[in-house]
Amino acid sequence: xxxxxxxxxxxxxxxxxxxxxxPGNIKPVCVFSCDIDSDAQNIYQMNFGEQPAGDITQIxxxxxxxxxxxxxxxxxxxxxxxxxxxxxxxTRGTLFFDIARILACKKPNYFIxxxxxxxxxxNQGKTLKAIIEVLEELGYTVEYKVLNALDFGLPQKRERIxxxxxxxxxxxxxxxxxxxxxxxxxxxxxxxxxxxYASEKIxxxxxxxxxGKIDTEPTIWHENKAGHISAYPYSCALRAGASYNYLLVNxxxxxxxxxxxxxxxxxxxxxxxxxxxxxxxxxxxxxxxxCVVFVLNCLLNQ
Ligand SMILES: C[S@@+](CC[C@H](N)C(=O)[O-])C[C@H]1O[C@@H](n2cnc3c(N)ncnc32)[C@H](O)[C@@H]1O
Numbered sequence: 001x002x003x004x005x006x007x008x009x010x011x012x013x014x015x016x017x018x019x020x021x022x023p024g025n026i027k028p029v030c031v032f033s034c035d036i037d038s039d040a041q042n043i044y045q046m047n048f049g050e051q052p053a054g055d056i057t058q059i060x061x062x063x064x065x066x067x068x069x070x071x072x073x074x075x076x077x078x079x080x081x082x083x084x085x086x087x088x089x090x091t092r093g094t095l096f097f098d099i100a101r102i103l104a105c106k107k108p109n110y111f112i113x114x115x116x117x118x119x120x121x122x123n124q125g126k127t128l129k130a131i132i133e134v135l136e137e138l139g140y141t142v143e144y145k146v147l148n149a150l151d152f153g154l155p156q157k158r159e160r161i162x163x164x165x166x167x168x169x170x171x172x173x174x175x176x177x178x179x180x181x182x183x184x185x186x187x188x189x190x191x192x193x194x195x196x197y198a199s200e201k202i203x204x205x206x207x208x209x210x211x212g213k214i215d216t217e218p219t220i221w222h223e224n225k226a227g228h229i230s231a232y233p234y235s236c237a238l239r240a241g242a243s244y245n246y247l248l249v250n251x252x253x254x255x256x257x258x259x260x261x262x263x264x265x266x267x268x269x270x271x272x273x274x275x276x277x278x279x280x281x282x283x284x285x286x287x288x289x290x291c292v293v294f295v296l297n298c299l300l301n302q
Contacts (some may be wrong), residue, residue, distance in 0.1 A: 003028055212231055231251070
């Protein structure tokens, strides 16, 4: 099973395809990966021994090796433009165009795309409709679904759209069997250094603002844009660009790099040697591994 890993980030799709194909004894082979972010490239190289290529817009589709499946968690950048799209040519200037031109040239049997849930409602649904029309014009049957990491065993509320395409007829089904969420205690590290603790001022401020009861079980305190604090037995979505104290364990401390990776379903062997702020950005951008494993199973088990 040859695949390409576009906008690969730190390799969430790659971990997922390795996990999904292991039971069937099929060896997935990554024949091309790319990400423009040099920090993501370094982490990818550290874990998979391969340096991804850079800017996809500069790569000719003919130079990409043939593959069976294209995987891409593409950035939400094209939304502002995509709403008015009429067809393939019209997608020029968007990163979705780069996916479409590779599909047009290489015609892999399958693809899986991932994006934020907001894509569904963007521009009254016209953006998603335009994207699906382009993919159908390219010869694919297209299905999509919003999946929540909470339904796949992880204590993180993270909703993402997955768009799947296949060229040959398939009895495709989103056969969701919800996996009970791991407790936060399975994710949290027992001892963390002072570095992760918010200042006394911030902790006191959270306590003053928080109206609920203080639980003995671990909770993650989430501050929304209006400054309202809620505490849940799971994390709200990790976000690449969120403020530093947007999520605080028990209202006290930030998540460690390992905890954030666990919330995204990455195995503990995954290496993340970089600054804390870079780790937050890269992990917040990454895809949730068990959701991709599920989508791959729906697609390939047929
Ligand atoms: C939503 S993230 C995908 C993360 C990935 N799925 C993972 O598991 O880590 C989108 C990625 O697209 C990359 N990107 C943005 N513009 C790009 C471009 N022109 N060429 C290649 N990669 C690009 C960003 O650096 C970012 O890592």
